[in-house]
Amino acid sequence: MRVAQMNWMQIEAQAKRDDRCVLPLGCVEQHAYLSLATDAILAEKVANDAAEPLGLPVFPVLAYGMTPSFAAYPGTVSLRMSTYVAVMEDILEAFYRSGFRRIVLVNGHGGNSPIMTLATEWLGRRSDASVRLHNWWAGPRFQAAVQAVDPAASHASWMENFPWTRLEGVVMPDASKPPFNAALYQAANPAKRREILGDGNFHGRYERSDNEMLSLWQVGVEETQAAMTENWP
Amino acid sequence: MRVAQMNWMQIEAQAKRDDRCVLPLGCVEQHAYLSLATDAILAEKVANDAAEPLGLPVFPVLAYGMTPSFAAYPGTVSLRMSTYVAVMEDILEAFYRSGFRRIVLVNGHGGNSPIMTLATEWLGRRSDASVRLHNWWAGPRFQAAVQAVDPAASHASWMENFPWTRLEGVVMPDASKPPFNAALYQAANPAKRREILGDGNFHGRYERSDNEMLSLWQVGVEETQAAMTENWP
Amino acid sequence: MRVAQMNWMQIEAQAKRDDRCVLPLGCVEQHAYLSLATDAILAEKVANDAAEPLGLPVFPVLAYGMTPSFAAYPGTVSLRMSTYVAVMEDILEAFYRSGFRRIVLVNGHGGNSPIMTLATEWLGRRSDASVRLHNWWAGPRFQAAVQAVDPAASHASWMENFPWTRLEGVVMPDASKPPFNAALYQAANPAKRREILGDGNFHGRYERSDNEMLSLWQVGVEETQAAMTENWP
């Protein structure tokens, strides 16, 4: 259930029935030829697709995340760590105040994953709560399925090219990007990182067939569903 | 143009053509029987409807805002002032880095309006930029149109009940909420504020005809368009 | 009672008798030909004049406030939002620790009014307290009285020219400042704002007779007194 399609009375009743809620974490950043909002779109959609059958409320995506690496690409918005930490603390606290005790962060952007540190700090203060950070694209089942299709898969490659992240009228290069020197890249400033990355695809082809993508998506949805239901402390 | 439907190369080109961009500011908070995301939905839609014909890029809505007054209502998420200030500073800086110099904040939530103070601080450091905060529902033309329909209009009343903020299956009370003691309310803590407000509508009827609402919307869109085009310093 | 004329034993006793206290909020910023401390002077005086007969303690004025708009005028001191929020939180907490539970912020500067958001956040943590922000010059009774005298009234115009804010030896222009383009002004950076405003008066004449001013003051004092006594939650 999208929280955007609920009112406060419904949330109040829901939190009494089930103390779980979901927050998708996205990012607005370069994704080569794909949507700048790719991570936000994917996180929100996979969260909603997974939560719908479970009847869990999914709050609106936090569209902005941490991505200092891509700061030299126009359209990229990066929140400072100190900012993101504050945002997350406020949101967790609000969920808690609303009656939720098990919170699933469905994260669509690698750069956001440090936020689990903040969530753990917060759990030290709210000791009857639990927080799960689910990096949906990095789950073992989804990654196995990706590898089975094509191991050359990465940020802004075919792996993120779904019908809902590709752009009308934008033609994908018919090529496979070779990998770059990761060690050098990781020590570089944002301008040099852009120089190294060029169009922004990290590695691999730019698109694959819809058949392949929709099967993959299904795996992602199911693994995300498992994250919402299994292994709660 | 929704930035979610653009990639970074398109933004780069766009910023060279026109240095304006748009950010809708929303909130997730009690809206009586309406969607918890009412302010986010309205801000994003009015911004997109207004910007589309102008060809201006609209970034994804910042869905969360400042609403400590409603903290006692489940489903309400309030960012602290110190947090919101940090978020806005990061986003403005990112727009600037992307090449934008005239930034329109299309705000859908009264509680967010203090953020203009931060924007002015930021303009002190980025002296070739301009920021306009447009509280879309509070513009003189929109307010005149509202008053012409029904002066008893407020937060969570009919005035915010559009086809895109009302909820399937939720029936509106057929009544008009009387005003409350505003002075008392404004000095009260969140729990007492909930007590005073009850369902959350501030004042007035809960719904009016779609005809009336769609005409109103048109006024809002046009006034927002004017904010994007006129009176730039 | 001015807290500056009390010692801690007297405050301790007072807080037991009556849980109200008062803090005037000022600003040091351009006021055209008037004192840079106009807002601090007026807030402190109106608070003291109002509180004296009620026997309520008035803490020393917080002389500095938020005024990024006037940063290009020498003598203007603007605290960042993040700073002001921190100051106010500390002061509210100190009043609470002193035994006060109903706190009146008598504010003399429009730019400070966003601070009510912080006060409401704080009320979420201190749920047996109340905070009233009284923008003394913006109360309906005071504003009606102003309009009755001369509707062309604004920041740094005659409306703030009292015997206690005008400066020895400074002659006021014998003119009435025409209004400026507010939409343009509000999107502009501090340097452009100074260009637009010139001497700093927003609109209207620079002075009126003492008779008129003293009558007005009386209205302001009475309305401030009402804010201290009526409509507590």
Add this chain to the structure above:
Amino acid sequence: MRVAQMNWMQIEAQAKRDDRCVLPLGCVEQHAYLSLATDAILAEKVANDAAEPLGLPVFPVLAYGMTPSFAAYPGTVSLRMSTYVAVMEDILEAFYRSGFRRIVLVNGHGGNSPIMTLATEWLGRRSDASVRLHNWWAGPRFQAAVQAVDPAASHASWMENFPWTRLEGVVMPDASKPPFNAALYQAANPAKRREILGDGNFHGRYERSDNEMLSLWQVGVEETQAAMTENWP
């Protein structure tokens, strides 16, 4: 010259003539039988008395300071270090923007003196500026004069009992407070500190003759004047 008696045009002209300005730093905290605002009163008065003949502008006192030690005494307001640091940075920056390059902080409260660390940080960024922190009561000349009168002198003792800090109708104890165990006191929490201190006087008699006090004051004013004029880098 009190900045409260100047307008922005006068400050602009003044900063061009002489790049020095003065800010008194006070505190609102227990001072035994004396005014809670003792430190603010003394800092502002000594700054004004010293600056007047020199023609230097004195900004309104920052009335609130850092005093966590006295937090258990009603009427005491303590800003957190993180807050005070932010306030001071904003004020220094505003003075700089106004054209001032040599800034004298006339401090009336021992607990504020750590702020020189922040001022030095700031000087690392504003390398054509200088900041002097003058703890007016702790200058060697003033201290010598105090010792000559009565070496048993301390916070809230006779040493701070001037005609402008004592309170109407409050009778001073005719006694001399013995010293307390400073090592124990300094490791104690605020509640225990109050227990140890009792009325709040640290040590010594509560009052001495006006003759003695006015002579002392003269020494303080002269030493503060020297701090404004001598030894600038």
Add this chain to the structure above:
Amino acid sequence: MRVAQMNWMQIEAQAKRDDRCVLPLGCVEQHAYLSLATDAILAEKVANDAAEPLGLPVFPVLAYGMTPSFAAYPGTVSLRMSTYVAVMEDILEAFYRSGFRRIVLVNGHGGNSPIMTLATEWLGRRSDASVRLHNWWAGPRFQAAVQAVDPAASHASWMENFPWTRLEGVVMPDASKPPFNAALYQAANPAKRREILGDGNFHGRYERSDNEMLSLWQVGVEETQAAMTENWP
């Protein structure tokens, strides 16, 4: 070269010869039967052993890090994210001011690795600098060597039991800890995490022979040396 064995003149000369410097990042946290300072000890030693032959200066270890997960274990000190971010920014800035442009963070604690996000933010402001975060124990060569010895290796297991982290008089259990449910653990609060982990070893035996450990160390040192010399942007 340990910076602790250098004076400022030597650092000044060194930074002119070679713009690289090294900072070891540690943590004080539970390591089962091993030293609470294990991560600090290892990071500092591997950094020094690697830098010595290269003649690179190694600053004193930042002994404290981010470890909210272990907050329920006595002796664990966890800096908040917001704190650690501030510390790192100050240190990077100081290295830059000292003349260094290529900075190697030799990190000994997994919980610290989010700090690369801050370093990348910083590189956005200091665009002629580079920062490498080297998680010394997680390098591919070291990990391969570990796996070759015994794949059951983890936090506080034999893998961290070197002659310089084990404690006099503390006998290791002669057992191999089975793995725990990682998904459940990662959503749990600190108290539950302690319950799950028990003595604190994550998985595997508690000690292995010194021969094995010293060979491993050599691999770690060499890989750290490579991080200091290769692949600079």
Add this chain to the structure above:
Amino acid sequence: MRVAQMNWMQIEAQAKRDDRCVLPLGCVEQHAYLSLATDAILAEKVANDAAEPLGLPVFPVLAYGMTPSFAAYPGTVSLRMSTYVAVMEDILEAFYRSGFRRIVLVNGHGGNSPIMTLATEWLGRRSDASVRLHNWWAGPRFQAAVQAVDPAASHASWMENFPWTRLEGVVMPDASKPPFNAALYQAANPAKRREILGDGNFHGRYERSDNEMLSLWQVGVEETQAAMTENWP
């Protein structure tokens, strides 16, 4: 007992036996010809030498401190006040969580002493705890011993030249540095401060005999021991 030579079980047991623990506070900053880590070395060693016979646990030195004055000297690392305050709060909280209630900060750097203000703030929240800040070199007994040897003693002079802070191969000037104009120095920015100080010694000879130094050290250790045992509230 060095905490680096203990594990968490030992700290848990220790905190039950005795609720005292020790944290040395250092700094990495210019010390003329001596080690950049002089203050960290001395604080840690004096703390360990003093605590060892008492069986009190000494946490690893916080090597970095506040030293904006020396920012123009290469190798100097200065944490901002806002940073240091955050670090200290986190560490105090961690000690408290570990079961310690009496905390001794053995400080080796004058620039760190403002941190007692933060500790007192913290004691306002943790009212069953005590914190002692011991500036080991500034204790009356140590200072008397220094004066007896040679009153010309200061930062980076012979007074800090112990066998464990001097550097191999560095020859000390055979001279006595004359004092500088302290008033001028204290108002100056970091670059000017370096100009004034030259090599960094404040005043006095650069070395004295080991006999004298070891006797002095003994006094420092004993006075630090007293700070750990006497006058607890």
